[in-house]
Amino acid sequence: MITAAQMRAARALLGIDQRQLAEMAGVSLPTIQRMEASEGNVRGVIDSLTKLIDALDRAGIELIGDNAVSSGGGRGVRLKNPS
Numbered sequence: 001m002i003t004a005a006q007m008r009a010a011r012a013l014l015g016i017d018q019r020q021l022a023e024m025a026g027v028s029l030p031t032i033q034r035m036e037a038s039e040g041n042v043r044g045v046i047d048s049l050t051k052l053i054d055a056l057d058r059a060g061i062e063l064i065g066d067n068a069v070s071s072g073g074g075r076g077v078r079l080k081n082p083s
Contacts, residue, residue, distance in 0.1 A: 004039070
């Protein structure tokens with residue numbers, strides 16, 4: 001799962017706008033806009049969510065869910081260490 005806040009934070013970490021994220025994920029700009037306007041967990045077509053999460057992963061974003069191992073705890077995003 002990903003929240004709208006995580007999406008916005010991920011974009012901020014990458015320094016990209018909604019249009020660039022849509023292009024990276026292969027989804028439409030209105031799809032990204034709807035996802036980011038969600039409250040709590042993003043809702044949408046599973047295929048679109050999968051494309052979004054895969055695109056963020058390829059860009060170096062690690063999504064952190066509730067109770068995931070993280071020195072700061074809680075929910076958020078962080079950049080992965082470069083491989």
